[in-house]
Amino acid sequence: MASSRPKPKPAHRELHSTMIASQLENEIVSGRLKAGSKLDEQSLTQRFGVSRTPIREALHVLVARSLAERVPYRGVLVVDITRDRIEQMFEAMGEIEALCGRFAAERMTIGERGELEELHRRMNTMAADGDSEAYEAANTEFHGRIFASTHNEDLIELANNLRLKLAPFRRSQLRQAERMARSSEEHEAIVSALLDRDPKRAEKALRRHLVSAAREVLARMP
């Protein structure tokens, strides 16, 4: 891309730290960086060809996202993500989603309900067409909208953060038509409960939805 441009000065606004953070995140989650590996600033500066400053920021992010931990005077180490840990994450996410569903059922505006229903309909089409990429993006929006409908900033933030934390493990999970169809069915129950303003049903439907997602992810694990 940027090769024969007469401007040899690379735009500094490249957010190296962010890019490095997601790069490392990928490698940790994919297993290429094994648990216990030392992420020492020195090597990383050489590997990414940048100075320590952006590396430090990236490591801060990884630690904040619990993908690495800093041991005093030992360095930053890749955390050990066991099957049990993933189960716990999904369990927590299930309860948070259920909580959000309960609140949303009571507080959604008529506009929010209409928009969610429409999004759900569009997702049905995507599932039928097998457009997994669009479905994945829409799925994130679907859950985000439910969070938003709680009208509680802290719940929204908390739910989004946890979802983000889980994202790496869920990656490409919806790539299969079969899973998309099942997801869409489960969404049907969720939407139905929300439109009916039924907190209990919404809660249960979302909890089940997450159990289902967890099963899918865990099935692909060692």
Added chain:
Amino acid sequence: MASSRPKPKPAHRELHSTMIASQLENEIVSGRLKAGSKLDEQSLTQRFGVSRTPIREALHVLVARSLAERVPYRGVLVVDITRDRIEQMFEAMGEIEALCGRFAAERMTIGERGELEELHRRMNTMAADGDSEAYEAANTEFHGRIFASTHNEDLIELANNLRLKLAPFRRSQLRQAERMARSSEEHEAIVSALLDRDPKRAEKALRRHLVSAAREVLARMP
């Protein structure tokens, strides 16, 4: 302040960034730094007599804790903490504590139950003695133990984070004997439900406890 230093010996291991972060946190929460104030690195370096690096780190922390927000090319601004925002925080915390209580009631080990009961008894004494400092510390431990008894790392982390986020607003709230006594009464109901392994009662008792705490904090607000 830091002007005529001939050779400002940088006393290193002092964790400047952390200290600066909590100092600023105090000022934001206490209202000495008003909403919208610009936290520009330049002025802060002079005020704290350090370079921009630790200031940067401190600002990252404040932004992460939602006490400030970074507006591109505008700087870091102190967020506006309205009464409504505090209500939302307590509402969210109430649901999270209730959730933890429900899980804990089912999963607490017999050892954990015994220790919680003992802590509760010690807290009764502290309340009777009016030892508010000890009570405050013990109270944090009390709730932390309930979180821990969920045996779900993510719930524990999430609950502790939210509690930390609320801490500034709750500060010194238990300083009054009256509030301590009421707190202890409410803890009684919580402990009772947990010892009986009654998830529903634990859930409700914790939710009520938070409503009570919120009322106390909000009563002192403009």
Added chain:
DNA sequence: GATGATTTGTACGTATGTATA
């Protein structure tokens, strides 16, 4: 137990993009 390597926090300079006067 002294020495050197490592980790970590900090100081300061610089380049570049954005906003504002």
Added chain:
DNA sequence: ATATACATACGTACAAATCAT
């Protein structure tokens, strides 16, 4: 519209505390 101030990200250098040999 141009110039100036400013916010931001990165680079480099150093000091100090700890760990390992």
